[in-house]
Amino acid sequence: MSGIDRIMTLSPVIPVLVVHDLAHARPIAEALVAGGLRVLEVTLRTPIALDVIAEMAKVEGAVVGAGTVLNEADLDASIKAGAGFIVSPGLTDALGKAAIARNIPFLPGIANAGDIMRGLELGFNRFKFFPAEASGGIKALQALAAPFGAARFCPTGGIDQMRAPEWLALPAVRCIGGSWLVPPGTPDVIEIRNRAADAAALRKH
Numbered sequence: 001m002s003g004i005d006r007i008m009t010l011s012p013v014i015p016v017l018v019v020h021d022l023a024h025a026r027p028i029a030e031a032l033v034a035g036g037l038r039v040l041e042v043t044l045r046t047p048i049a050l051d052v053i054a055e056m057a058k059v060e061g062a063v064v065g066a067g068t069v070l071n072e073a074d075l076d077a078s079i080k081a082g083a084g085f086i087v088s089p090g091l092t093d094a095l096g097k098a099a100i101a102r103n104i105p106f107l108p109g110i111a112n113a114g115d116i117m118r119g120l121e122l123g124f125n126r127f128k129f130f131p132a133e134a135s136g137g138i139k140a141l142q143a144l145a146a147p148f149g150a151a152r153f154c155p156t157g158g159i160d161q162m163r164a165p166e167w168l169a170l171p172a173v174r175c176i177g178g179s180w181l182v183p184p185g186t187p188d189v190i191e192i193r194n195r196a197a198d199a200a201a202l203r204k205h
């Protein structure tokens with residue numbers, strides 16, 4: 001099992017996090033882990049994201065990765081901050097090769113057959129299907145997955161607790177990602193833990 005595959009099987013849902021205040025990092029991560037979601041994707045969408053990764057990585061049980069990694073510089077900065085895995089919205093050859101060279105678990109984004117073929121050529125067979133709902137939803141992923149028997153996916157984008165079971169029922173889906181676990185604003189840790197627990201209760205098959 002590859003590093004990224006192991007991470008994808010740790011929990012059915014990967015919270016996608018946009019954190020604007022460093023003081024929120026620990027409470028959010030602790031609430032998610034307490035609810036049963038250990039794998040956390042911190043998007044590099046805010047100026048403090050690297051510090052958030054470093055802070056969340058201190059939380060016992062958390063497996064913290066960086067999302068919105070767009071290039072080699074983002075990749076290296078994320079690894080330096082302590083990211084245990086890397087997620088990108090799309091796939092470039094340069095980023096794919098850099099991730100292989102750094103030996104870091106990598107989940108590249110794909111949205112069509114050409115993307116998947118390029119990923120397979122680079123040696124990847126675990127992908128983020130992004131943006132999942134806007135790219136055609138379940139029907140699109142089923143059709144896309146059919147020719148690529150060894151590929152497994154983490155659909156992300158437009159999925160919430162209600163939509164999650166249908167996605168998780170697909171054989172090609174290992175886990176899903178989504179931002180619904182943590183509503184924007186000052187974190188309500190009870191609410192976050194409850195949402196995490198509901199998501200963690202979703203099981204594959």
Ligand SMILES: O=C(O)C(=O)C[C@H](O)[C@H](O)COP(=O)(O)O
Pocket residue numbers: 016043045067068069087088089130156157158159177178179180
């Ligand atoms: O920032 C990135 O790198 C992304 O790939 C985008 C996020 O994964 C989606 O924005 C999450 O989608 P929602 O759950 O619909 O909010």
